[in-house]
Amino acid sequence: MTNHAAPQSNPDQAGAASLQRLTKFARDIGHPTSLPIIAERILSGLSDASRHSQGLLYLLDRERECFRLVNVPTPTSLITAPPVVPLKHPLVQQLADRQDILDSSVLADSLRTTLLDNTADAQFATLPINLAIPLLNRCQLIAFVVLQSQKESTVIPSDTLGLLTAMAQSAANALDSFLLYEDLRQSQVLMRRTDRLRSLETIAGGFAHEIRNPLTSIKTFIQLAPERKDDSQFIGEFSRIVLEDVNRIERLIQEILDYARYMEPQLTDEDLNEIVSSCLYFIQVKADSRGIKIEKDLAPELLRGMLDRQQIKQVLLNLLLNAMDAIGDKNGTLRVRTTRLPKVGGEMWMQVQIEDTGHGISAENLDHIFDPFFTTKYASTLNEGTGLGLTIAHQIVREHRGEIQVQSTEGSGTTFLINLPSHQG
Ligand SMILES: Nc1ncnc2c1ncn2[C@@H]1O[C@H](COP(=O)(O)OP(=O)(O)OP(=O)(O)O)[C@@H](O)[C@H]1O
Ligand SMILES: [Mg+2]
Known part of the structure; x- marks a missing residue:
């Protein structure tokens, strides 16, 4: 040996x-x-x-x-x-x-x-x-x-x-x-999938409910059409309403398809300030035409994290458009801030704050704004909504292991806060 x-x-x-x-x-x-x-x-x-x-x-x-x-x-x-x-x-x-x-x-x-x-x-x-x-x-x-x-x-x-x-x-x-x-990691993926299926179920239920109204009105008009075919006022009204209803159904279908087509986030190393700037660039023309002032205050340090650029843009654009809808034609201000925020346990968040001086949200509505199909934007308002914007934003932020919070005072404005994990800490 x-x-x-x-x-x-x-x-x-x-x-x-x-x-x-x-x-x-x-x-x-x-x-x-x-x-x-x-x-x-x-x-x-x-x-x-x-x-x-x-x-x-x-x-x-x-x-x-x-x-x-x-x-x-x-x-x-x-x-x-x-x-x-x-x-x-x-x-x-x-x-x-x-x-x-x-x-x-x-x-x-x-x-x-x-x-x-x-x-x-x-x-x-x-x-x-x-x-x-x-x-x-x-x-x-x-x-x-x-x-x-x-x-x-x-x-x-x-x-x-x-x-x-x-x-x-x-x-x-x-x-x-x-x-x-x-x-x-595998349990988290599984949980996210289960979550997603559960919200798809809720959305499908809501969808059935949402298209029932326009379908009923189309049906009523079609039933009445044969006997009123010579009533030009009726036919004019008929065409307008049916077209609106069909458009609404089409929009709902598109939203559902976008949601269903959704894939796991494709995470890449991104600069959050850069994504925020690119969204603001998009809405600038619309804001100018409505007399809305945009105030941008981006963190001087780099805010980098693993993000799906398209999805985060979708979240931010929805929040920015919601804020502009809430301001309406009142010449309000839209403030967008980014900051670094320490998280409990020593990690770092990067936070985006979107603050508007719009009409705010009532305490009662505040409990429902993330629900699928909850909207206060009906045909009579500037932009008719589907009520899926915040549901999808919430889902995307969660899938990035982030948080979305809201603070609002009816009559004076709303602030949305989005926290996303940053890999610099
Ligand atoms: N910044 C805000 N100020 C006031 N109300 C808001 C604001 N953001 C959201 N809301 C309220 O929350 C509701 C739901 O918003 P969400 O983005 O989900 O749907 P929507 O904007 O109505 O429709 P969509 O996004 O499909 O166009 C809005 O209809 C509005 O009542
Ligand atoms: Mg919206």
């Missing part, structure tokens, strides 16, 4: 070197956001520390009740590895029972004595594995690493074993938090 431990001049130096290696290892595996990269770093850290040349990492697949090989970006291993190892495999059982690193002497016995009639078992039994390292989380085996070197079986000195055990614990923690994070 060969001892591969590097000769160390004194125990203090050896201890310091181990500590350094452990710290570097923990740092390397703490940040990656993909499983293959974490696996690759774990394997290279453990192989280096134990002076092995090749390694494989198997991760517990709870649903399928087995351990699954994690493919790494640049595999170094020459071992023909079984992709899956069952829980009852003798190696898995030994690692779970002993909760300790197994070296070649124990491994040879454990693999020889219990040969099961199973491909994975057979392949493992013939593998010249030198070392098997369990990765444990709360005493449960969540993964394991097998290492191999070209040399004959090796004996690992006890201080290296100590270092490998500490590295394995650190690797298990990193894997565990990565898996938890992945779980959380």
Whole structure:
């Protein structure tokens, strides 16, 4: 048997070197956001520390009740590895029972004595594995690493074993938090989808209700038409109202289609001030023609975050148009401000405030403005509304993990606040 431990001049130096290696290892595996990269770093850290040349990492697949090989970006291993190892495999059982690193002497016995009639078992039994390292989380085996070197079986000195055990614990923690994070991410995606389906259901219900009125009026006119076909006043009125109703139905259908066609936000690194400026540019002409003054006060520092540019524009334009509708022809002011805002827990929001001096919202209506089809803009008003603008804005902001708030005083004005996560903090 060969001892591969590097000769160390004194125990203090050896201890310091181990500590350094452990710290570097923990740092390397703490940040990656993909499983293959974490696996690759774990394997290279453990192989280096134990002076092995090749390694494989198997991760517990709870649903399928087995351990699954994690493919790494640049595999170094020459071992023909079984992709899956069952829980009852003798190696898995030994690692779970002993909760300790197994070296070649124990491994040879454990693999020889219990040969099961199973491909994975057979392949493992013939593998010249030198070392098997369990990765444990709360005493449960969540993964394991097998290492191999070209040399004959090796004996690992006890201080290296100590270092490998500490590295394995650190690797298990990193894997565990990565898996938890992945779980959380997937649940969030699922929740967002469920949310979306639920609001589509509400919207579909509202839609049926909304088109019933215009349909009833069209039907009534059509029923009356044969006997009043010579009444030119009736026919004139008939054409006007039916056309209006058909237009309204068309608009509702378009809104529903836009909503249904909606896709997951395509997030890219964006400058919020730049998106706000581009929206203000759009509405400037309309504001000028109505005598509305726009005051722009953008944060001097960069406000960057992961945003879907088109969707955030849709949100802002709807809020800006709502504000202009509320001001009407009263020569009011529209103030748009952006700021950085610390969030509880140390993260940063970027906030857009849209403040108008319009007619405000009554306390009673304030509870309903985000409801699908809630609108106070009927055919008689300047712009007839569908009442979907704020519903969609709310949905988009939520999907960006942001918040939308409103403060309003009837008769004097309204302020909408949109908080979006910023990745500068
Ligand atoms: N800035 C505001 N000032 C006063 N009332 C507002 C303001 N913003 C929204 N509202 C009220 O909230 C209602 C719902 O707004 P929302 O944007 O969802 O629909 P809409 O503007 O009526 O229709 P659409 O957006 O489809 O044109 C409006 O009809 C209005 O009564
Ligand atoms: Mg609107």
